[in-house]
Amino acid sequence: MTITITAFERSPDGGKGLARDTRVRWALEEVGQRYEVRLVSFRAMREPAHRALHPFGQIPTYEEGSLTLFETGAIVFHIADRYAGLLPDNANARARAITWMFAALNTVEPPILERETARLLERDKTWYEKRLPLVDDRVRDRLGQLSSRLGNADWLDGAFSAGDLMMVSVLLRLRSSGILDEYPNLAAYVARGEARPAYKRAFDAQLAVFTGKRPTG
Ligand code: GTB
Secondary structure, three states: OOEEEEEEOOOOOOOOOOOOHHHHHHHHHHOOOOOEEEEEOHHHHHOHHHHOOOOOOOOOEEEEOOEEEEOHHHHHHHHHHHOOOOOOOOHHHHHHHHHHHHHHHHHHHHHHHHHHHHHHHOOOOOOHHHHHHHHHHHHHHHHHHHHHHHOOOOOOOOOOOHHHHHHHHHHHOOHHHOOHHHOHHHHHHHHHHHHOHHHHHHHHHHHHHHHOOOOOO
């Protein structure tokens, strides 16, 4: 069955892989599923045809036969649940991997998003310079806790899983801030994720949208 996802026609990040279609592409590459991409403009995202797929008018969406999904947590979980490669067979290990997916989205990503929002939308406010260090400290709290848990391990719970895919995707958003480098084991963890062939294919595919060059290999 053909899988089709949506992505920005022109991502504001210029192909840095920060838009959320990258994590869905990565999951599909990890499980070896081919997919098609429908690129959407900001205008098209507001129109009824896209709203029928995504009530909030965002990307990415996921279509597979009669199934339509939105929200990257749900999409990546669906891919991991349906196709082998991203969740362990053992029921308890599987539940723990899913827990890390939720932790990435519900506990680690919110302060990172709050930081991005502050930098994008609050720069001109008189209180911006005072607020940013507070927001940064909330990010550091979470990274410190995550760093302690990861320790010297390669991945969060045994073998690489959908939990790591989501956590690395979330942490990648901090790259330009320099904060990630304050936690060498987390920086190395993210680098391990980015070094995976499936991630590279996903990254190259989203970059190709921007450069117009077809990914090689
Ligand atoms: N919770 C949803 C999910 O996980 O799927 C959030 C989806 C979401 O935020 N989608 C964004 C979107 O469609 C794109 S990824 N935004 C348009 C809108 O809301 O109108 C977020 C994003 C966008 C751009 C950058 N960037 O340029 O660096 C990074 C991340």
